[in-house]
Amino acid sequence: MNSPHEAMWQKLGLNLDSHNALLQVLGGAYNDIYLNQKNRPKGMEYFDFVLSEIHGQRIQELLDEQAAGRKIIGSYCVFVPEEICLAGNASLVGLCSGADFAMEEVEKLLPRNTCALIKSTFGFRLGEVCPYLESADMIVGENTCDGKKKAYETLGTILPKKNLYVMDIPQMKSVEGRALLRGEYLRFMKAVEKLTGVTITVESLREGIRTVNTKRAAMHRLLKLRAADPAPISGLDALLANQVFPSDNPARFTDSINKLCDELEKRIEAKEGAFPAKTPRILISGCPMAVPNWKLPAVVESSGAVIVGEESCVGERSTRNQIDDSGTTIDALIDAITDRYFKVDCAVFTPNNDRLQHIKEMVKAYNADGVIHYGLQFCQPYLMESIPVERALEDAEIPCLRVETDYSMEDMGQLKTRVEAFIEQLR
Numbered sequence: 001m002n003s004p005h006e007a008m009w010q011k012l013g014l015n016l017d018s019h020n021a022l023l024q025v026l027g028g029a030y031n032d033i034y035l036n037q038k039n040r041p042k043g044m045e046y047f048d049f050v051l052s053e054i055h056g057q058r059i060q061e062l063l064d065e066q067a068a069g070r071k072i073i074g075s076y077c078v079f080v081p082e083e084i085c086l087a088g089n090a091s092l093v094g095l096c097s098g099a100d101f102a103m104e105e106v107e108k109l110l111p112r113n114t115c116a117l118i119k120s121t122f123g124f125r126l127g128e129v130c131p132y133l134e135s136a137d138m139i140v141g142e143n144t145c146d147g148k149k150k151a152y153e154t155l156g157t158i159l160p161k162k163n164l165y166v167m168d169i170p171q172m173k174s175v176e177g178r179a180l181l182r183g184e185y186l187r188f189m190k191a192v193e194k195l196t197g198v199t200i201t202v203e204s205l206r207e208g209i210r211t212v213n214t215k216r217a218a219m220h221r222l223l224k225l226r227a228a229d230p231a232p233i234s235g236l237d238a239l240l241a242n243q244v245f246p247s248d249n250p251a252r253f254t255d256s257i258n259k260l261c262d263e264l265e266k267r268i269e270a271k272e273g274a275f276p277a278k279t280p281r282i283l284i285s286g287c288p289m290a291v292p293n294w295k296l297p298a299v300v301e302s303s304g305a306v307i308v309g310e311e312s313c314v315g316e317r318s319t320r321n322q323i324d325d326s327g328t329t330i331d332a333l334i335d336a337i338t339d340r341y342f343k344v345d346c347a348v349f350t351p352n353n354d355r356l357q358h359i360k361e362m363v364k365a366y367n368a369d370g371v372i373h374y375g376l377q378f379c380q381p382y383l384m385e386s387i388p389v390e391r392a393l394e395d396a397e398i399p400c401l402r403v404e405t406d407y408s409m410e411d412m413g414q415l416k417t418r419v420e421a422f423i424e425q426l427r
């Protein structure tokens, strides 16, 4: 069937056959996993629509803005500040992808034992199936894990517009580390200004901060409502909101989340839930889950538990902590931006005790019965850190299951058996 967006995709240089195949798989998985859920809030209809148009209407919107002079910046990490992009008249879109694509081609450029997230980044480029990547005016990479750091060297050579910008990220939470991050944010601000031709002012930066603060506040409202029993929304649906967070129009997204929260508050009052009261409650912690990586949450929620929080960059790591917008100079606002992002407790930092503490706090705040630590195969930082996480949880008498997997469906049976046994232990 011809899509009304085909001409746009063709203009962007997508491989239409491969892209159609991807959309078919995505649509099928969404039907099976999402639309088959019971007791979904009505407010999720907006997110169903966003997902159905993720490569259609949203791209058209961005291209229309681009035609009017706005720039599109793509990023792979929550360390890239949307506030600075917005202040410079650019939209930031998340580029991480959660599906294997063109793996044979990918493995000509990357070692086999590279994590699925990085491989999928390459697969989407080599397969020419990502309209966000193809339309972006600037792609921002960052020196976080070794895999990404080295992969960007090659990615830079295969991007159609050769428009990769790499941001350095500290590895320690020291005075020097903060100074490095601050310096990088100033350098990024200059790069955005150069790209857009717009001079960032105190007012525009403050406006950017306020827009993202408001968006984060709405997400926080949603996350907190999940503390209720019965949980008013499934983990799958909340994950979808987190997945849409980095790429949707910020004002519309904020509004939709707030409407969803209004509905969830009523559900809580009426004791209505996505699952019955006393369903075992799980916190997921670890690597980010980009669209359409719904594998583990689908296994958990089809095995008799509900997910009540995500300690992840597609989750609370990217949505918590606000930025003080009271500064009256660019320097002061950049300081405030640095302060917020410097609290991101990604496993690339050493030591990273804040994260262990935060996981325990989240267990308490969301009344979780146990934690599933999700590590992507070959992800050194999160797999290494899963052991101290498990120990810290053991000390706090919080049950923990460590899972290591990838984007393939080959281990579904084994995963389900382990998850079911863990849930049984929580009952």
Ligand code: BJ8
Residues within 6 Å of the ligand: 076, 077, 078, 079, 115, 116, 117, 118, 144, 145, 146, 147, 148, 287, 288, 313, 344, 346, 347, 348, 376, 378, 379, 380, 381, 382
């Ligand atoms: S701030 S979590 S978004 S780096 S899964 S590519 S770590 S080998 S994604 Fe991340 Fe930024 Fe950190 Fe968040 Fe490497 Fe691990 Fe792959 Fe990963």
